[in-house]
Amino acid sequence: MKFEDFKAGSWVQQYQYKSFAPIPINQEWNWEDPVINTLLERASRALAELDAFTLIVPDVDLFIQMHITKEANNSSRIEGTQTQMDEAVLEAEQLSPEKRDDWGEVRNYIQAINEAIDELDRLPLSNRLLKHTHAILMQGVRGENKTPGEFRVSQNWIGGSGLNDAAFIPPHQSEVPELMGDLEMFWHNENINVPELVRIALSHYQFETIHPFLDGNGRIGRLLITLYLVNKGLLRKPSLYLSHFFERNRGSYYDALTRVRQSNDVTHWVRFFLSAVIETANKGKETFERILVLRQEIDALTLSYGKRAENVQILMRSLYRRPAITANEAAKLLDVSHQAASALLKKMVSDRNGTYLSFFGCPCVATSARAMDLDWTSSL
Known part of the structure; x- marks a missing residue:
């Protein structure tokens, strides 16, 4: 599939609303845009240089844990939690009661990241791993009653108060298993020639479009990026997280995802994603x-x-x-x-x-x- 010929999907009439059905992405991808080639080269170099630092920083795992705490805080803040970085490193009893719910979501995310990274030592990236990670993320916090650890079996939506005024309605629940199966095959398909950074750029878009869980999709989708890079050997340690970049550029981030669905502009999304990798990796090196x-x-x-x-x-x-x-x-x-x-x-x-x-x-x-x-x- 050439980026310039890409058609994101179609709107499917349901009972009283239309849901968006994205096309499967497990296929060959190529493009004519020379800017993507340049960004891909720069992103790959920046990522390799960042990874090299994990070999020379003494006791790097100690700092990686702080890195994970920061990622958990940033990613959760995108979803509306108000926990500050200094609060995230405290214990629950050191916080006022009204702050403990948000703090719990951040702590769950820290645990979810750590367990997912450990699991990659034994198993490849999979939907099974994402489900397990989602179950940890949602335990004992808002959303704990929204089938944690399972793909949704009902319709969800993004923005608005319901299906009638939603900003975006993901695919019908009956389509989720097949779409997520296609996504998992894309991660590991060795018969197609697609650079790993382009694969994860497309994968993040596809995951957020499918929105396979009733809650927590944003956090799992952003964590997917790091899990993929570690699983594919582009990172020895989980040292790159894009949540801070996405939070600082929240409007542009959502706009880039929306442009794919509305205008088939996958080129713009991949450019945005690679730029995020370049900036974040360079700041990580510093x-x-x-x-x-x-x-x-x-x-x-x-x-x-x-x-x-x-x-x-x-x-x-x-x-x-x-x-x-x-x-x-x-x-x-x-x-x-x-x-x-x-x-x-x-x-x-x-x-x-x-x-x-x-x-x-x-x-x-x-x-x-x-x-x-x-x-x-x-x-x-």
């Missing part, structure tokens, strides 16, 4: 570079703590993964008294005007100030 500088500075400063240097190293490893800790948690982690842990945290807070730690405006919670200087909420 953050990894700053992480390396941060680690060198902190390692040098730690030596000045003498006998307490080992405890500082343990604390910092914990803070790299989750940049918030109470004195009680530190005491338990280090197996020291509350007084000793509190004294060490206070010294780390004051050291070099907060090079190590500062407070989140709360005396019981300390966080890595330099990590915040690196702007975890807009970089990694």
Whole structure:
């Protein structure tokens, strides 16, 4: 299928509404647009350079966990949650009750990402994996009664209050199994020559158009991008997430998806997607570079703590993964008294005007100030 000849699908009359039936995408794809070739080359190079950093950053898995927390927060915010990045790293009891529901959605997403990535070590990307991930995402939060872990068996819609005023009505539920089966075959079809980044660009569009779940489609669809890149070996670690780019360019993101369905303009969508990969990968590289500088500075400063240097190293490893800790948690982690842990945290807070730690405006919670200087909420 040539992009320039692409027909996105057709509107199908149902009882009192029309749903959109996209064409299957498991086929050969090509294009005439030279801009796509240029963007594809740049995106592939940026992705490879980002991936290389995961081999040279010490204890990279600690930072990947923070990366995952940021992705969970950004992706959930697109869907309307109000949890801030500093709140996402806290425990539920440290938040006011009215914020805990949104916090729960973010925490579910973190768990869903981690389990999905672990599962890829044993199984290839599949609809079964997406269903399992969806079940984790929806447990105990809004949408938990909307058949978590199962493709929908009723009609859904996007925008509006119902089918009569919806902005978009995805395919009828009877079409979902076949369309998702076609999508899964597309991921693994070795008989067609389609670059992996183009495959996942088309796959993300198709997934969001099918909208196979009653709720949570946006988050699963964005996570699909990272799962695909890891599954295909383009990334050794889950180090690229596009949610922040999509959130900052929300209008353009939705417009690009809509233009495919309304105007068959898949070229515009693929351009937009590849541009997102380029910008996000480049920003990720810059953050990894700053992480390396941060680690060198902190390692040098730690030596000045003498006998307490080992405890500082343990604390910092914990803070790299989750940049918030109470004195009680530190005491338990280090197996020291509350007084000793509190004294060490206070010294780390004051050291070099907060090079190590500062407070989140709360005396019981300390966080890595330099990590915040690196702007975890807009970089990694």
